[in-house]
Amino acid sequence: MARLSGRDPSLLRRINSTAVLRVLRSEFGRAPLTLTDLAQATELSRPTVEGVVEGLVDAGLAAEAEEPCAEHAARRGRPARRFRFRAEAGHALGVEIGSHRTAAVLADLTGDFTGTVTHDLDEETGAEERLASAHDAVAELLESSGVGRESLRAVGVGTPGIVEADGTVRLGTALPGWTGLPLGERLRQDFNCPVLVENDANAGVVAERWLGAAAGAEDVVMVLVGLSPGAGSLIGGRLHRGFGGAAGEIGALHLLGREATPERLLSTTDEPLHPLDEAAVARVFALARAGDERAERAMERFVQRLVHDVAALVLALDPELVVIGGWASGLDDVLEPLRGELERYCLRPPRVALSELGESAVATGALRLALDEVESELFSVNAD
Amino acid sequence: MARLSGRDPSLLRRINSTAVLRVLRSEFGRAPLTLTDLAQATELSRPTVEGVVEGLVDAGLAAEAEEPCAEHAARRGRPARRFRFRAEAGHALGVEIGSHRTAAVLADLTGDFTGTVTHDLDEETGAEERLASAHDAVAELLESSGVGRESLRAVGVGTPGIVEADGTVRLGTALPGWTGLPLGERLRQDFNCPVLVENDANAGVVAERWLGAAAGAEDVVMVLVGLSPGAGSLIGGRLHRGFGGAAGEIGALHLLGREATPERLLSTTDEPLHPLDEAAVARVFALARAGDERAERAMERFVQRLVHDVAALVLALDPELVVIGGWASGLDDVLEPLRGELERYCLRPPRVALSELGESAVATGALRLALDEVESELFSVNAD
Numbered sequence: 001m002a003r004l005s006g007r008d009p010s011l012l013r014r015i016n017s018t019a020v021l022r023v024l025r026s027e028f029g030r031a032p033l034t035l036t037d038l039a040q041a042t043e044l045s046r047p048t049v050e051g052v053v054e055g056l057v058d059a060g061l062a063a064e065a066e067e068p069c070a071e072h073a074a075r076r077g078r079p080a081r082r083f084r085f086r087a088e089a090g091h092a093l094g095v096e097i098g099s100h101r102t103a104a105v106l107a108d109l110t111g112d113f114t115g116t117v118t119h120d121l122d123e124e125t126g127a128e129e130r131l132a133s134a135h136d137a138v139a140e141l142l143e144s145s146g147v148g149r150e151s152l153r154a155v156g157v158g159t160p161g162i163v164e165a166d167g168t169v170r171l172g173t174a175l176p177g178w179t180g181l182p183l184g185e186r187l188r189q190d191f192n193c194p195v196l197v198e199n200d201a202n203a204g205v206v207a208e209r210w211l212g213a214a215a216g217a218e219d220v221v222m223v224l225v226g227l228s229p230g231a232g233s234l235i236g237g238r239l240h241r242g243f244g245g246a247a248g249e250i251g252a253l254h255l256l257g258r259e260a261t262p263e264r265l266l267s268t269t270d271e272p273l274h275p276l277d278e279a280a281v282a283r284v285f286a287l288a289r290a291g292d293e294r295a296e297r298a299m300e301r302f303v304q305r306l307v308h309d310v311a312a313l314v315l316a317l318d319p320e321l322v323v324i325g326g327w328a329s330g331l332d333d334v335l336e337p338l339r340g341e342l343e344r345y346c347l348r349p350p351r352v353a354l355s356e357l358g359e360s361a362v363a364t365g366a367l368r369l370a371l372d373e374v375e376s377e378l379f380s381v382n383a384d
Numbered sequence: 385m386a387r388l389s390g391r392d393p394s395l396l397r398r399i400n401s402t403a404v405l406r407v408l409r410s411e412f413g414r415a416p417l418t419l420t421d422l423a424q425a426t427e428l429s430r431p432t433v434e435g436v437v438e439g440l441v442d443a444g445l446a447a448e449a450e451e452p453c454a455e456h457a458a459r460r461g462r463p464a465r466r467f468r469f470r471a472e473a474g475h476a477l478g479v480e481i482g483s484h485r486t487a488a489v490l491a492d493l494t495g496d497f498t499g500t501v502t503h504d505l506d507e508e509t510g511a512e513e514r515l516a517s518a519h520d521a522v523a524e525l526l527e528s529s530g531v532g533r534e535s536l537r538a539v540g541v542g543t544p545g546i547v548e549a550d551g552t553v554r555l556g557t558a559l560p561g562w563t564g565l566p567l568g569e570r571l572r573q574d575f576n577c578p579v580l581v582e583n584d585a586n587a588g589v590v591a592e593r594w595l596g597a598a599a600g601a602e603d604v605v606m607v608l609v610g611l612s613p614g615a616g617s618l619i620g621g622r623l624h625r626g627f628g629g630a631a632g633e634i635g636a637l638h639l640l641g642r643e644a645t646p647e648r649l650l651s652t653t654d655e656p657l658h659p660l661d662e663a664a665v666a667r668v669f670a671l672a673r674a675g676d677e678r679a680e681r682a683m684e685r686f687v688q689r690l691v692h693d694v695a696a697l698v699l700a701l702d703p704e705l706v707v708i709g710g711w712a713s714g715l716d717d718v719l720e721p722l723r724g725e726l727e728r729y730c731l732r733p734p735r736v737a738l739s740e741l742g743e744s745a746v747a748t749g750a751l752r753l754a755l756d757e758v759e760s761e762l763f764s765v766n767a768d
Contacts, residue, residue, distance in 0.1 A: 162731055162732065170731075170732075171731050171732075218627075219626070219627040231700070233700075235619060235624065240619065240701075241702070242603070242701060242702020242703070242732075243602075243603040243702050243703055243704040243732075243734070244702055244704075244732040245702070245732070246699075246702040246730070246731045246732035247700065247701055247702035248699070248700065248702075249699060249702070249731045249732075250699045250700065251731075253695075253696060253699055311637075312637060312696040312699070312700060313700045315630075315632070315633060315634045315637055315696070316615070316617075316631065316632065316634070316696060316697045316700035316701055317624075317626060317631055317700055317701070318625070318626020318627050318628055318629070318630040318631035318632075318633070319626070319627055320627040320628075346630070347546055347555050347630045347633045347635075348546065348554075348555075348626075348627075348628040348629075348630035348633075350627070
């Protein structure tokens with residue numbers, strides 16, 4: 001709680017400023033508002049609102065609307081001044097650094113998307129080249145959007161592995177050279193704003209709750225399916241990272257019951273798949289759809305493994321909803337068998353839904369985390 | 385937040401009363417306190433404290449200490465009156481209704497234990513007989529402690545299964561006739577105070593944090609090992625029940641990887657164990673210790689299953705600490721192999737500790753939940 005004290009007028013000003021900014025940035029403020037509108041909505045006095053708005057204009061966060069409506073101008077001599085939130089005053093950036101692509105997505109301060117860029121990568125790409133690809137995707141996006149780097153107020157990044165609070169990848173076996181990489185530190189050299197690094201599945205579940213299959217749900221597990229599966233969880237609406245940031249790192253789960261690797265489970269030959277070749281999984285799915293028998297059997301084994309992973313998460317956490325994501329195509333085939341098996345194993349089976357954001361979930365969630373950071377900065381009453 | 389308004393003097397009185405009660409009930413208040421002591425500790429005026437203490441004495445929650453210390457009496461003419469919290473003004477009760485026993489434990493309002501009673505039961509005992517056994521254990525405990533039923537301010541109950549908020553057992557396969565039992569409703573007929581029913585492993589983890597192996601830890605998983613294993617979790621110090629109360633119901637986990645039941649895994653003959661015969665597990669442990677080869681192999685299979693269960697929970701939740709509980713003897717043998725296997729499977733292996741409360745964990749946790757209820761009632765400033 002902020003302490004309201006007569007000795008600290010700057011804090012009081014900040015609280016008032018925050019109240020006005022909230023109204024300007026709300027749905028109500030989508031149409032420009034007069035000082036009278038703002039005084040009514042905030043319950044502040046008109047002179048107070050006038051002073052606050054002046055400060056917001058100086059800070060670049062509000063602007064006078066240029067053209068008062070013609071009707072209004074006709075009725076009265078001098079129309080009331082109207083103000084709007086300058087959503088373009090800053091931007092937030094979401095970045096995915098994944099196994100087979102990097103992606104960047106940009107939004108203004110109200111969270112409206114202004115552009116996206118994706119670069120495909122080979123799974124075996126080294127760490128430096130992967131970082132360069134992310135750097136290039138961001139530069140391309142900023143240029144095509146006409147947004148300067150200095151306009152960025154926060155950057156969110158989603159990537160596989162266990163990520164520490166400072167953005168160091170403690171362990172990341174899905175990307176070559178990723179374990180031990182000081183990813184946060186490296187990316188901060190590129191930006192003059194906070195950079196938040198988050199596990200990819202954690203970013204994914206945040207995105208699905210914001211704009212996808214988990215809208216309105218508070219207790220959600222999202223599983224990013226693949227050769228290196230991972231899970232992200234919301235508990236009571238908040239990201240559950242675990243004591244050491246390793247919650248949902250379920251890559252080893254399938255090893256527990258039987259000693260078969262996913263590369264072998266999914267193989268349609270006697271040779272196992274390459275451990276990083278996620279695209280091979282999609283090929284097996286396509287073959288199974290076309291009626292290839294070996295692919296069908298591989299697919300069955302794959303579904304059994306998915307059931308195993310999801311059931312273990314469900315038994316441990318008892319979520320309201322499980323969202324299945326990963327790559328876009330073919331996954332809808334696994335939902336029905338998955339639901340059936342969960343009914344068998346789980347005392348209280350959850351709802352199961354397919355990701356609505358598909359491949360864009362990780363970058364979108366990273367953007368949401370960046371927007372949260374911007375909002376907590378804009379609306380903080382504790383900072384000076 | 386309570387709204388402090390001049391229009392509601394009764395609320396203000398209640399807040400002041402709560403402040404005085406907290407001091408009287410604290411470590412500081414273990415020695416009786418004068419009105420001056422209380423005024424200093426609460427920062428309330430002396431007349432306010434005097435009025436509040438009068439009210440607490442009338443309500444039976446405080447009493448004047450009978451004998452002021454002799455030294456004090458010698459130094460001054462008339463000694464200051466001293467007051468103490470009446471811990472004996474009420475009691476809280478914890479009850480376990482388990483597969484092979486019922487147990488009851490009683491404490492006064494400061495949480496000091498005043499007695500415990502345990503009744504052994506056959507695993508196949510029916511629901512009515514099991515309820516009668518719990519009823520008898522409580523009656524025996526109250527009588528031997530010289531505490532009247534009307535002194536009980538809250539009752540906590542721990543039992544296997546998925547328990548709904550009203551205390552109905554939604555699903556409880558470990559006890560015959562338990563599924564669907566309106567346990568809360570049945571028990572409330574016995575008591576004139578709140579009755580809280582909780583899953584046994586959930587009660588267990590609360591107990592270990594209060595008085596056992598998890599003291600000071602915030603992110604804890606406790607596994608009650610046995611033929612019907614269950615787990616309870618604290619996340620950020622709070623019980624994680626899951627969306628439908630089924631979090632940690634891991635009985636089916638071992639089925640996921642391979643189709644072997646625990647009764648078969650643990651059997652030393654060609655016949656599986658009886659599904660409810662938890663005592664047989666202890667016998668197998670004892671045989672293995674004595675060097676019986678079949679028992680040693682059964683024990684190995686059992687440890688593998690435990691590893692599987694615990695690893696799945698750890699991968700999903702990433703706790704700081706895993707507490708292994710269940711029955712008292714033999715379990716310490718599983719800690720080392722468990723730690724070794726968790727190192728293999730978990731990206732961030734947690735600490736692993738043996739339950740310190742052993743068989744008393746469930747009843748003790750149920751008591752803690754009852755005490756929490758009493759405290760929230762005593763210290764609530766929202767109630768009238």
